[in-house]
Amino acid sequence: ELKVEQNPLFLSMQEGKNYTIYCNYSTTSDRLYWYRQDPGKSLESLFVLLSNGAVKQEGRLMASLDTKARLSTLHITAAVHDLSATYFCAASNTGNQFYFGTGTSLTVIP
């Protein structure tokens, strides 16, 4: 079974600062997904990374994938309060099952 680990688990950052969330996975995976979850809500897809070296950007968020290192990163640039949420990465080695990390709870402080 593919294991997915995220760090940090909790992140408190000031508005305007930059930070990176890391997602490591245990076995070969050629696709990686990032989701956002607001309290009491369901998961919303942010990025789908389907190849080594893939980089996707949306607003202040940028995600990348290094399949050789089994690592994906979610970089936050100039954080704003609206980015406060829990962020999950998920990996799949077959395109059938998706394994989620435990999430990173992000709080952006004014």
Add this chain to the structure above:
Amino acid sequence: DTGVSQNPRHKITKRGQNVTFRCDPISEHNRLYWYRQTLGQGPEFLTYFQNEAQLEKSRLLSDRFSAERPKGSFSTLEIQRTEQGDSAMYLCASTQAGAGEKLFFGSGTQLSVL
């Protein structure tokens, strides 16, 4: 596109009772997934269907859990003889195989077993 719909939103039951949840996926999606999420954890895979066929089921899933997807449209998840440890958010997601497999999640059913 009305999104993935789950019913009920909340379910409170007594230990030992049976419960059934329903999921209506996005109509053109052929894959449907069930996940369970507890507080502070990521979604845990339970099972998935492609059309009406149940292709995979988590080894951690008790025999008390059963899922169906008749006619390849909506799906039901039944838990028999509920236990307090079953209390969780049950999430349904759908996708179209071969399209990058981005999952579209429903709002979930929050189960509380007293």
